[in-house]
Amino acid sequence: MKKYVVLGGYGIIGRAVVNDLFRFSKNDEIIIAGRDKDKAMNFAKSFNSKRVKYQKIDITNERELINSLIGKDICINCVQYYFNLIIMKACIKARTNYVDLGGMFHMTRKQFELCKEFTTIGRCAILGMGGAPGLSNVLASYAGEKLKRVNSIEIVFADVDYTKYNQFFVLPYSFKTLIEEFTLKPAIFQDGKTKFVEPRSGLKEYNFGKEFGKQKGFLTLHSEIATLSNYFRKKGIRKCEFRVTFPDAFVEKVSLLITLGFSSNENIIFREKDVKVINATTKIMDKLVPKEGVRIKDKEIIRVILNGNKIVDAVTQSNGKISAGVLDTGIPCSIAAQGIVNEKLCKSGVFAPEDAINPVLFFKELKKRDIIIYENGRIIN
Template identity: 45%
Template structure:
């Protein structure tokens, strides 16, 4: 079996590759990225014949096809702006597809390829990281206990004890973070999608210890694009996503935005034209924590469902607890994002996902199988019924 991970040496892609190397013993794993040296170096670091590195340019359709040819699954760990390009290459190469999400608007565009993937008996799983991803499958699990669904609300929060001794630490793609903080979040209210102000809707959400309580606010996310369709038959009327980011981190990101350093409008600097956002991301990505720093954190994903079971009002809260991966010194938030694409890809090649088309995780992944795989990787899913 052959799995290609595009962006395979990136912050999330490398975690997917690590998990594939550790758990998919009979797989040929291709680490693909723009920088041939980085791709080959990361692949060689495993000292395994089944792991190879290759150069790839997602803007080069012919090259994409040549790399994807005869593969079983492509995992797209690039910036979400590239999702359609990789998807269309997967379609032309007759390869199944998994990605980390499309931040609502891109997800909507990707869903339009459903019939084309279905005709070829291929599956494209959209948004299979932590959130979206694990949270979608948590929602599907909770929905089983309700005859009618009124609302599904998703949140996350963490507790980080790591002493980074740095002014700023990038938790995941800064491009995505800027979009989450700047674009109007979509909220599904009373059966309709509406867009609200960025960082609005602040409320204190109860989480298990040691987080206990976290201030969460709306950000743009893909769950709101797919839940209204996935749970339409159960009458869902409301859904939202809120992030529980650290206040210091929020203030620093807001400062960068307010100062114009996240702007996408080109400006002239000396004899060159630069995009402030590109420059800022480049600088921030150089703030790499030393490998000597031992990461120590916990992250909780939270999905709250309300509705009715046998005409009795019910409230179900599903949690996923992720902790630091000490072997690889990876944060909980990185580990629970990078692992799910590996699990999904392996479920596809093992025949554990039988649907075809373009689908979100809640519509195609068996929760019990998926949660069992998470547990093997020290991520625990549990529910509270009220």
């Protein structure tokens, strides 16, 4: 029996990871872990299975974290990326494999510095193995292998939502992640060099076809730029960019919160305690994810465009309970973790998705989960 530890396994993405592990890794143990024991326990009990367990773990307590990872086959990190290095170093000491959802470019670069340590202990770490980054990287590597030269890569995702919500505002994922996509300077790879540009710059309209229509996207900070520029260097890459699309009304609301200072990292005094503004806002905003019982009906497309005309898409549809964007983030992470544990991805070291994942096998696994891959409009899985 293999043992998976899912840090933050009761969170938005963590739940999708655990659900997929439970469905496809049928004989293995899954440990839902995090600082909130009650949330971990309640989610674990919902499976009514002895192989789904829970554990309270304080990831800021090094000894506690290491002890919880010893004897486990892999740590799936679904907490905020600020803790990635702490968790990776604990995995090294516990001799445990590792996978995460990304490091917003800068953290990802730092994480690669631990490659020698993972190689020494004979363990594998895959960085940024969600939807974007993650699935997006594998789409790029698949399409790029067919081309003699890769001059440019554009990555963008879009959503279409038919859900009838009974709330004024719906948060698609972690508020802190969202705010960083709106406020941190995006990295772009241009003329063979990495540059940083103004937040929400580079507005561009994409035509995603009949169902998704035309949507406008702006540049945002993403880990793909840190790794794909190296992966395709020998093929002459000169440009790599990532854009995110949101409805205009959504952008206006988030922009207003930023303008009014609700995303500030400054401290304020509240009830005689120092409180960081962004933390207080996050506490409120994270309650605006879709409520349980709402029948979610949306689709998400992750698109990668190479050389302006080679297009590969991943299209995910919600399952009624979980949104498409959560599914296409959690499922790739689960697939990669299972691949590592079952020694289908047996290299040791620290890898980006494009270096570790076999696209054809990966796409077959995605098909089992109803995530469809298109190459220039033709289904390939």
